[in-house]
Amino acid sequence: MLSLDTLYLTRAQRSSTMAAVGVNLSFHDNHVVVSNGFVQITLSTPEGHITGIQYKGINNLLEVINDESNRGYWDLVWSPHRSPGTTGTSERIVGTSCEVIVETEDQVELSFSRTWNSSLQGKHAPLKIDKRFVLLRGSSGFYSYAIYEHLEGWPSFNLAETRIVFKLRKDKFHYMAMSDDRHRHMPLPEDRSSNRGKPLAYPEAVLLVNPVEAEFKGQVDDKYQYSCETQDLKVHGWISTDPPIGFWQITPSNEFRTGGPTKQELTSHVGPINLAMFVSAHYGGSDLVIKFEDGEKWKKVFGPVFMYLSSTSTQHEPLTLWNDAKNQMLEEVGKWPYSFLASKDFHHAHERGRISGRLFVYDRFITDEHTSAIGASIGLALPGDPGSWQHENKGYQFWSKTDVEGRFSIKNILPGTYNVYAWVNGFIGDYRNINTITITPVCDIVVGDLVFEPPRDGPTLWEIGIPNRSAAEFHIPDSDPMYTNKFLAHEPNRFRQYGLWERYARLYPHGDLVFTIGQSDYKKDWFFAHVNKNKYNIIYEKTPWTIKFKLNDDKNGTYKLRLALASAQLSDLQVRVNDPNSDSPLFSTGVIGGDNAVARHGIHGLYWLFNIDIPEKLLTPYRENAIYLTKINAETVFLGGIMYDYIRLEGPPSS
Structure with a gap:
């Protein structure tokens, strides 16, 4: 097996070599192509669907038998205001204009946007959406993010889900990895068909009775078996063993996801399909559906996520590429917030703030002293009641863990007004600091000692x-x-x-x-x-x-x-x-x-x-x-x- 040190060196050497090649942009009939000598991305214009990803001599990593609009795309699910439940109309986000935001040898950033007007009432979600794609010099992958906006005067509606979907080639990508304890060779999409699979108690679950590969016979395929808490969901993806290539989604920050750090989301599933989930009702229900009122002003940046491509020079067991992806994830986390994004709606490091302090627990039926809250989850979310962060779905959240002394530091917080929330393993209930905190650019707020008194009346x-x-x-x-x-x-x-x-x-x-x-x-x-x-x-x-x-x-x-x-x-x-x-x-x-x-x-x-x-x-x-x-x-x-x-x-x- 290739060692991690060798893999690090190999990746660094490749990046150094490719850094000599600038980023190139070219327009063709209904398409725009961006390349940097290492990876080439093709997008439909003005729609902004990803139709091709070329890498390491493979003409397209995406499923070539699919229609171009069904390979790599942003989509959402919406419904009329006050609609019950979590379902609605599924809508692929189709841009109506394409704009080159940045074009240099070091970077290309493309915008595919669409807006809304009254003639689209009932046909499209009333949102202005700007999808962005970024390719950098020497980068083994590309970034994508989007700005969603609901303007004053626009009608009410519900937003139940939005995400990015990548459908990879089923003849190449057969191994999925999302954590050290969940990675495997995966069944084929044909195995879920009526002549090979038996539907079970709900539609997502299928018993594989006659799979193409006998090793899967008797197993259940269900996308929810690969779900993950967002606090742990920083990298997941697929591996092709011939040739040995990895396709990875890296999410360096959870600030734009809804529902807090314990919210669970889908990752990858049979297809092979890779998902970047931003809003969903999974494991939360209708409380996590974003509900907009008439004329409510709202804007949010989802992402960016980094689609990282990796390879090795010889055949190695799949986890070599998984370990490489984890190391790349740590590099991306270290770069957050990214300095190269062009949208003014994405706040850079100098536009953000920081808080620090210490959290104690006081339960008089355990001890008369305040004890350090060790390993507690502590974070900032929009003002609300204790525990409201797990239902919160319109703003940003910023979370950390306390150390062995209960100390914490939360950085890169967007300007705004927040409550401090926390919960501590071993104690019931939720902490909320009753005083709100206003974050301004480059502020460094020391909140001092916070004391959580968990619910308790008697021994x-x-x-x-x-x-x-x-x-x-x-x-x-x-x-x-x-x-x-x-x-x-x-x-x-x-x-x-x-x-x-x-x-x-x-x-x-x-x-x-x-x-x-x-x-x-x-x-x-x-x-x-x-x-x-x-x-x-x-x-x-x-x-x-x-x-x-x-x-x-x-x-x-x-x-x-x-x-x-x-x-x-x-x-x-x-x-x-x-x-x-x-x-x-x-x-x-x-x-x-x-x-x-x-x-x-x-x-x-x-x-x-x-x-x-x-x-x-x-x-x-x-x-x-x-x-x-x-x-x-x-x-x-x-x-x-x-x-x-x-x-x-x-x-x-x-x-």
Whole structure:
């Protein structure tokens, strides 16, 4: 295998050699071609679709059998204002004018733009969109970004999704990599056809019954098995082994993505298809759909992302190119914010600010002292309520992690007004600094010591799980051998196997989950997802879960149940105490959530925290008590699906 040091040297040598060749721009019939002696990009004009990518003697890395408008393109999904749900009209973004923004030997930047007027009402999303493509001297790849704008006087509408799509040649790209623990030789698109695949419980999932390559027989192909939290989604792509070439998408910043660092997105999937997702409702539901009012002024820059092309001189195992792509990603992150982009809407380093400080946690039932918030997620987002960052979808967000002393530094923040938000593993709830912060160019704001006091009324009597906004610590069963994908068989990806929700009925065929405090182990005895049970393959039935515990005191006062959910899909969760058949539950969440994380192989969606008072009269001291968790939705296996993050019962507050 080629060593990383050798690969670094080889890449540097190539860049040095190619730096001698300037960037060339030429127009042809309905096309514009940009090249730098290393890579050549062909775009349709004025539409701005990427029709060809030439590299290392291969005339086109994109799927040549597709129509030119169906190879590399920006698109979006929109719907009329107040439309329910997350679907709408899919629209490929077609430019109506092409402009050369920069043309030098060092750089070419092209703009493909389109606007909107009243004659397009109902036909196109009311947005002004400027798609940009940039090629630099000596660069082994190209950049793309876009400026979206909704102008005063324009009508309301919903924007559910926007992205860049690359459809690569299926005769070349067979190996996909998106992380150190998820990379594999991939099935072919033909394997999903009706004569080779069997559709499963929802359209994205297909059982491969007669694949072209026998090794995939019995596996499930599902694009959601390759989803990823955006905080970890910096590089992913495809590898051709003949010749050995890598096609990589590198995203050096998440500031323009919606939903914060834990928002999950699609990456690559069978096609071979590579995606750059900017806005979507995946793992979030309608809360992540951007909803514009009549006349609302809004502008946002999405991207840029860097499409990086790599190669080796001889045949090597695919992960050599993956390791090279990770190193290139680190280089791109180090260059952020890019200095070469020409749009005035993209802010350069001297137009941005920085904040720093230190975060502490104070929970008086653990210690009387403030303790450093180690490894906490802390960031800036538009002003809102605690935790509102995970629903935020119109502005920019800037996140970091605290160190072992709770210190943090967040740089390259765009000018504007923000709240500071945080959450800390091991503690429930969300931190928000009540005072807003105004960022101005080159500011360096020291916010000092911030103290997060997580929700707490009394001492912990018992707890289930770990407050980490995930259900990963609970029991994840072995997958059904009918659906097992071997590359997902081990930690940390076992929860991504198809059909794990069906294992619940196998584990509890004659009853439902009963968890006894002091005896049961949440790692073995608490199923990772509270789902409905299929009965006779016709109907689904409710699955009430029971927590049994002995109350070892008779204190006066109100007890507190902390119920933290890691996911909810159109769920109505009811809580009863010591009477499972009571007509009136002690508490009901009402119908919440739309993240669909159970069906889409997530281990979490959006985070919910409910704080429930339990009057002492409902509990019996020195005897066994029970809390019943019942979902009243039971129409399908997915409807009403819940994942728990953490449950805690607190005693009455001491004087």
